[in-house]
Amino acid sequence: MRVVAAMSGGVDSAVAAARMLDAGHEVVGVHLALSQSAATLRESARGCCTIEDAGDARRVADVLGIPFYVWDMAARFKRDVVDDFRAEYAAGRTPNPCLRCNEKIKFAALLDKALALGFDAVATGHYAQVVETDDGHGGVRRELHRAVDSAKDQSYVLGVLDEEQLARSFFPLGDTTKPRIREEAADRGFFIAKKPDSHDVCFIPDGDTRGWLTRELGAAPGDIVDTEGDVVGRHEGAFAYTVGQRRGLGLSRPAADGEPRYVVQVRPETNQVVVGAADLLGVNAITGDHARWCGPAPEGVVRVGAQVRAHGEEYAATAWAEGGRVEVRLQGRVRGVAPGQSVVLYDGTRVVGSASIATSRLERPSEAGAVHGDPAADEVRSVTAST
Incomplete structure (x- = not known):
């Protein structure tokens, strides 16, 4: 099969590409340029998609002896992932950008382009397994299963894939633990064998989601109220809070019973954050x-x-x-x-x-x-x- 290996510049996607090559497929490495102003260097282990990452992916492709390309999907990523993330928080919701990226970018935009160019499938470094079973009609059904390594399992963020997308997807790492993947990368001579993993949210490399949202949406001071409607604190934007949150509330008045309080509701229409006892969650x-x-x-x-x-x-x-x-x-x-x-x-x-x-x-x-x-x-x- 002709397979596009999505190569982020990290160790997982590098080993995934190598395994697809070992399996006898015709493999082409592709790095997705998702940032409209990519930094030269990674700011931390959280970020990704920098020029440095693209260079790391290219060097791995050179070691494997496979063609390598950079596909610019920054505009699509901004619209379908970053803008969606901002809009969801503004509406008082708590999105998962990785699910949206998998749904809209890696297994839609990337897969669609790969198929249009004559490729048969896409391979990624996700920790999950695709299992082939009898569909009961003489054919084969491809099912998505959890990875062997429960600590790294990423089946949750792949739960947006439909049957047709699974039929065109490979996850070569699903049967292996992360420590073994790093050992394999070192054995293959990949210089990125010890490169740190990237973490969510990739487009907020410093990890300060509240700060990012405030810069994007602007400060919007409002009240923090208890379930009786009494004001117990102030905030700089209801969008920065999520149900279940306990830390960083900055309440001016403790609860009468002395118990900790949690965010139980975010009301964007009134710009209020409601806090209450844990039992309400x-x-x-x-x-x-x-x-x-x-x-x-x-x-x-x-x-x-x-x-x-x-x-x-x-x-x-x-x-x-x-x-x-x-x-x-x-x-x-x-x-x-x-x-x-x-x-x-x-x-x-x-x-x-x-x-x-x-x-x-x-x-x-x-x-x-x-x-x-x-x-x-x-x-x-x-x-x-x-x-």
Whole structure:
């Protein structure tokens, strides 16, 4: 196969490209220029896409003896990832830019261009696995699964990929741990074997999301209020806060009971941040929109595992699809579920799909209903049985 290897300049994508070459594919290395004003040097381990990174990727391609190109996707990245990130925070939501980048850039813009140029697939250094199974009709279905290395697993941020995109995607590192990847890079003579990993958010290299948002949106002073509506502090912009946040609140008045307070709601329409006790954060019901399925959509109410953070815990749940929306009912209460985050659904290690969290709430058993609230109900099936 003719394969485009997305090469960021890091150790993971370098080894991924090498493994695709070892597998007998015709490989071309491509570095995505995503910044409209790329720095010469990386400011920290958080940043990426600098001129230095492009140079590192090129040097690895030279070692492998493969063609190498830089594709300029800065305008598309700004529109679909950076501008979306800014707009989501301004609307009081907490987005995950990595999911948006995978959905809009790496497995849309990049894959589309690769296919248009006659390539068959794209390979990346993500830690996840694509497993081929019988589709029941004499063909093959490609499923997305968790990586072997649970500490590095990136299946959560790939939960936006559909079945057609998975059919054109390779993740060569999913069966290997990160320490072994670094050893392999050193064995192959890659000078980047010990290069630090980059971290979210790549376009905020200093890690100061609040400072970046303030520069982008401008200071907008407002009130921090408790659940009774009493003012307990001031902020410089409600956009800089997220549900579940405890640190950096700067409250002028402690709670009457002396317990810590958390952000329980962000109200962009009134520029208010609402704080309250930890108990108010516990939810067991999630409504998600912008549903994306890594295969057939589940039919009826199914048992799943639900994950709401990139490296968070997986919770037992039931879920059902309603057009482009998804309803998720967790067996227990989960704290700090913010609008704009993604909920990714699993069947064992397999990724079923994902949705952007629109709302979350605490439902009592009488509100949830026998079918939707009780995973033991006859109507609730396993995902495998329904697909």
